[in-house]
Amino acid sequence: MRQRNIRLKEYIQDVLSIKWILVGVVFYFYGVLLKNEVVRDAYEMSISFNNWDITLRMLNDMYLIVFFIIPVVLFFSTKTILVDFDYQILIRLGSFKNWVYNSLKQFWKKGTPLLFVWIFMSLFMTIGFPYSWNWSQVSGIKHSATPLYELINFFTPLSAFLSQCVLLILTISLLHIMLAIVYVLTKSKHFLLSISGLVFLGGVLGFKLLPKKIAFLSPPTFFSLTAGVNTFGSPIVIYLVILGIGTLSILFLQILDLDKKTYINSIKSYIPIGCYIFLCTIGIIYSANSLKESSGTTILDVWVASFVGVNAESFSYIPFFYYAIVFFGFTYLVQLFLSTEVEMLGYYKIIRYRNLNKWFWNWMKKLLTVAALFFFILMGLSLIIAVLFGMKPDFHVTIFSNQLYEVLYHFFVNGFLQIMFYIIAVFIVSWVSKESIYGVLLISVFMVLLLPGINETGFIPVGLNSIVYLMDYSPYSLTLILILANGIALGIVNYLFKQSLKI
Amino acid sequence: MSIITLKNVSKTYKGLTLFSNVDLNIDKGKIYGIVGPNGSGKSVLFKMICGFVFPDEGNIFVEGTEIGKRKRFPDNFGIIIDRPGYIPNKTGFQNLKELALIKGKISDERISEAMEIVGLQPNAKQKVKNYSLGMKQKLAIAQAFMEDQQVLILDEPFNALDAGSVDRIRRLLLSFKDEGRTILITSHNQEDIRVLCDNVYRINDTQLEVVTNF
Numbered sequence: 001m002r003q004r005n006i007r008l009k010e011y012i013q014d015v016l017s018i019k020w021i022l023v024g025v026v027f028y029f030y031g032v033l034l035k036n037e038v039v040r041d042a043y044e045m046s047i048s049f050n051n052w053d054i055t056l057r058m059l060n061d062m063y064l065i066v067f068f069i070i071p072v073v074l075f076f077s078t079k080t081i082l083v084d085f086d087y088q089i090l091i092r093l094g095s096f097k098n099w100v101y102n103s104l105k106q107f108w109k110k111g112t113p114l115l116f117v118w119i120f121m122s123l124f125m126t127i128g129f130p131y132s133w134n135w136s137q138v139s140g141i142k143h144s145a146t147p148l149y150e151l152i153n154f155f156t157p158l159s160a161f162l163s164q165c166v167l168l169i170l171t172i173s174l175l176h177i178m179l180a181i182v183y184v185l186t187k188s189k190h191f192l193l194s195i196s197g198l199v200f201l202g203g204v205l206g207f208k209l210l211p212k213k214i215a216f217l218s219p220p221t222f223f224s225l226t227a228g229v230n231t232f233g234s235p236i237v238i239y240l241v242i243l244g245i246g247t248l249s250i251l252f253l254q255i256l257d258l259d260k261k262t263y264i265n266s267i268k269s270y271i272p273i274g275c276y277i278f279l280c281t282i283g284i285i286y287s288a289n290s291l292k293e294s295s296g297t298t299i300l301d302v303w304v305a306s307f308v309g310v311n312a313e314s315f316s317y318i319p320f321f322y323y324a325i326v327f328f329g330f331t332y333l334v335q336l337f338l339s340t341e342v343e344m345l346g347y348y349k350i351i352r353y354r355n356l357n358k359w360f361w362n363w364m365k366k367l368l369t370v371a372a373l374f375f376f377i378l379m380g381l382s383l384i385i386a387v388l389f390g391m392k393p394d395f396h397v398t399i400f401s402n403q404l405y406e407v408l409y410h411f412f413v414n415g416f417l418q419i420m421f422y423i424i425a426v427f428i429v430s431w432v433s434k435e436s437i438y439g440v441l442l443i444s445v446f447m448v449l450l451l452p453g454i455n456e457t458g459f460i461p462v463g464l465n466s467i468v469y470l471m472d473y474s475p476y477s478l479t480l481i482l483i484l485a486n487g488i489a490l491g492i493v494n495y496l497f498k499q500s501l502k503i
Numbered sequence: 504m505s506i507i508t509l510k511n512v513s514k515t516y517k518g519l520t521l522f523s524n525v526d527l528n529i530d531k532g533k534i535y536g537i538v539g540p541n542g543s544g545k546s547v548l549f550k551m552i553c554g555f556v557f558p559d560e561g562n563i564f565v566e567g568t569e570i571g572k573r574k575r576f577p578d579n580f581g582i583i584i585d586r587p588g589y590i591p592n593k594t595g596f597q598n599l600k601e602l603a604l605i606k607g608k609i610s611d612e613r614i615s616e617a618m619e620i621v622g623l624q625p626n627a628k629q630k631v632k633n634y635s636l637g638m639k640q641k642l643a644i645a646q647a648f649m650e651d652q653q654v655l656i657l658d659e660p661f662n663a664l665d666a667g668s669v670d671r672i673r674r675l676l677l678s679f680k681d682e683g684r685t686i687l688i689t690s691h692n693q694e695d696i697r698v699l700c701d702n703v704y705r706i707n708d709t710q711l712e713v714v715t716n717f
Contacts, residue, residue: 086588088646091553092605095575102605259557259571 020113026068027121031058035125038138047137051126052157056139056148058122059164060224066203070220072114074196077176080107081183081192095257100180107176115168133158150229163235164225170242171222175199177249184256216241272336276329283322284382288389291399298394302386303379304407305399309466315452323450323466328443330374331422334367335439338430356497364423371419375412402470410467410475417482418465422446424489431496461485505564506531506654506685507552512561516547523709524561534676534686536696538714539706545689548706549584549656552687553577565654581652583643583660591632595642596625602646609650617649618642620675622668636663644672648679655679655686661695673698 034057042049058064084103093099135157139148151160183192199219206218207227215221215231221238222228228238255263287306291297309323310316341363387393397404429438449455449462458464464478507529514522521544529535537545550556551563554570554577563570565577589598599614615625621641631639640663647655655676661669676686676699690696696703703714 083588083590087550087553087555087582087584088587088602088643089605090555091576091580091582092602092650093576094578097575257571257575261557261559 020117023072023114024117024121027058027118028125030061030064030068031121031125034058034061035129038129041141042136042138045137045141047141049129049138050132050134050136051129052132052161053136053138053148054125054129055122056151056157056160056164056226058125059118059161059168060148060226062207062220062224062227065220065223066207069114069118069223070200070203073111073172073175074179074200076111076114077107077179078192078196080110080176081180082189085183085187096184097253097256100177100184100253100256103180104173104176108173111172115165115172119165147226147230150226151235154229154235160225167225167228167238167242168223170239170246174222174242174246174249175219177246177253181249181252181256272333276325276333279325279329280378281381281385283325284385285389286318286322287382288385288391291391292389296398297391298396298398299383299386299391300395300397300404301399302389302391303382304397304467306382307378307411307466308468309463310450310452311458311463311466311468311472312453312456314468314471319466319468320450323463324447326378327419327422327465328446330371330419331426331443331446332440334423335426335430335443337367338427339439342427342430342434356500357494360427360493360497367423368416368420371423372416374419375415379411400467400470406470406475407467410465410470410478414475414478414482415465417479417486418461418463421461421482421485421489424486424493428489428492428496431493431500504531505529506566507687508564509552509558510562510564512551512558512563514544514547514551514556514558516544516556520709521547521706522558522711525709525711527704527711529685529687531685532680532683533701534680534688534699536700536703537687537689537706537711538693538696538703543706545706546584546658549582549658549687549689553580553582553584553656555584577654579653580656581647581650581654582656582658583647584656584658587639587643587646589631589639589642592630594628594630595623595634595638596627598631598642599646599649603649606650614645614649617645621645622671637665637668640664641668644675648675653684655684655688657686657688659689659691661690661692669695 031054035054038049038053038057041047080103084099084106089102090096090099093102133156135148135152139157140152142149148160154160155163179192179195182195186192202218203220206215207220210218212231215227220227221231222242225235225238229235232238232241284302284306288302291301291305306322307326308319310320395404397407400407426439426442429442432438446462449460454460455462458469458473458478459481461482461484463469464482469478505528507527509525509527512522512525512527513520519542537548539545547556551558552565552570554563554575557571565574568574568577570577590601593601595618596611596614599618600611603609603614618625621644623638623641623645631642634642640660644657644660647657647660657676660672660676664672673695676688679686680701686699688696688699704711705714706712
């Protein structure tokens with residue numbers, strides 16, 4: 001009890017210290033300016049005003065937030081972080097996560113007077129104004145700096161006041177947590193100060209220069225309810241954004257103390273897949289974007305345009321490269337898997353599988369299942385992106401003369417057979433050479449075979465799943481060619497397996 | 504039984520390879536000395552043991568628990584690493600009180616007692632900003648053991664202490680050893696190491712070498 005009294009006394013002494021009195025003076029003079037503005041507006045238009053006009057304006061004023069509140073918050077936040085990051089404190093807290101929470105506590109110990117003085121002055125400035133629990137007519141006019149009219153549709157004045165206080169606490173806490181995390185990760189004072197400088201500059205430039213569409217990138221948007229409602233169109237969204245980022249920060253804090261080397265190593269193996277998915281998505285977005293201006297295009301048009309591919313007569317670079325990315329990219333990922341599988345194949349494995357064919361089909365079945373799923377994912381992704389681009393949700397193709405069922409058959413059946421051929425071909429090369437580089441060379445040869453004038457007869461089983469082939473070929477004849485090619489490839493695999501057992 | 508174990512630890516710090524596949528076992532109830540030239544990695548070794556930095560390779564276990572898996576910083580460690588960041592406008596007692604409040608395990612009397620043991624006056628009104636370097640060092644030592652920490656990691660604890668204080672702190676550390684506490688210490692003064700340590704390791708060419716005739 002005695003200890004609590006001492007701390008309370010210390011806190012009151014702190015609030016009454018010269019620095020907070022000076023802060024109060026700044027609020028007072030700025031408040032007087034805003035007060036005069038409200039009164040002038042009200043008299044010029046002969047409309048009513050009340051206490052909320054000055055209180056809410058002071059708490060939402062962007063100039064005050066950008067040029068005074070944010071710098072002061074950044075100062076206290078960085079100072080708290082730098083002072084509290086002490087090994088003697090850390091060892092007692094047990095983890096960096098606990099340190100971040102402790103730092104937030106220490107920050108609010110120092111920073112609460114700022115909020116207290118700000119709110120107090122916003123209420124103090126109402127002296128001399130008429131008091132009411134309702135919005136005034138001045139609140140309804142479109143004011144340049146603090147458009148309170150944005151709030152009228154969503155709040156009563158009191159709930160707007162309370163919501164603004166809650167928003168400030170959440171936003172300032174989140175800002176401090178993020179700065180503390182940055183410092184734990186970098187342990188660099190200069191980096192922390194640079195980030196703080198960027199937040200301030202982002203605020204100064206952002207609130208004036210950024211258009212409404214991307215105003216969410218400007219930090220002050222999250223300090224003011226009026227700015228938030230103006231940007232997001234609803235007060236709920238601003239809270240959702242803050243709570244969303246806050247939740248992500250808290251989730252990140254759960255892994256802040258882990259030795260991330262092992263996790264980074266496990267993530268590393270997924271980097272090629274991540275890059276691959278990213279490139280696939282970008283290609284579909286490109287197709288959707290290029291069809292956006294055409295009238296009457298459907299969601300299936302985006303899908304066809306994305307996987308149109310090339311043949312000997314109809315060649316252009318973008319479909320060529322996109323085909324290479326999607327299908328040869330997939331084959332390359334399979335190649336990565338195969339090189340490990342072939343290298344790891346020892347006698348212990350062969351003994352367990354009893355013969356090589358059993359071993360081959362054990363992983364081949366899995367790969368073919370993935371390949372089949374892969375085509376459904378590609379189509380699903382195309383349709384989702386097409387919907388997002390506002391294409392008509394009709395199930396017919398306008399940019400191609402073939403029947404829809406033929407296109408679907410070609411995409412799924414011939415696509416599957418083509419991928420199967422690529423996988424077997426890459427496996428043969430891996431098996432014979434035991435060197436992954438030859439698999440990459442084979443993929444390069446496949447790319448050359450797609451170039452114009454080379455596969456004029458359509459008998460070389462490369463790129464036959466391009467939708468553009470439907471212009472000159474029946475999908476069923478292409479199926480026959482691919483079945484034949486796969487049969488020959490499997491025959492070679494069988495031969496190689498028999499040869500390898502003859503020691 | 505080993506209270507701290509380093510297995511195949513390698514560490515490069517700011518572009519300099521400090522440790523390469525180092526193994527170390529620290530037994531309970533002994534005083535260990537770590538010696539080596541400036542920049543050889545004594546402080547980094549202590550920071551790794553405390554979990555403040557991770558090794559690039561290898562593992563560190565404290566009381567069987569791997570640092571960075573289920574736990575980040577070990578429990579019950581008293582440390583002096585780098586210069587402690589005191590609050591300059593508060594007294595020595597108030598500074599220790601702030602640290603003690605984090606865990607809330609000890610009374611004001613215990614803080615006063617710890618200050619008196621190292622030769623500081625707990626009731627003095629002198630603020631830390633007016634402390635001499637030696638007084639600040641005594642305050643650092645007091646915070647390291649005031650909560651009865653069982654493992655003390657002390658990086659240059661004798662810095663800036665006068666001869667009388669050095670003697671007092673040496674006796675204190677030896678009494679801690681008799682109580683069964685484990686102490687890791689660095690010092691540039693060979694006499695400190697010779698008087699106090701049961702085992703001495705020298706950091707030489709990214710390895711920890713046992714020093715037999717110190």
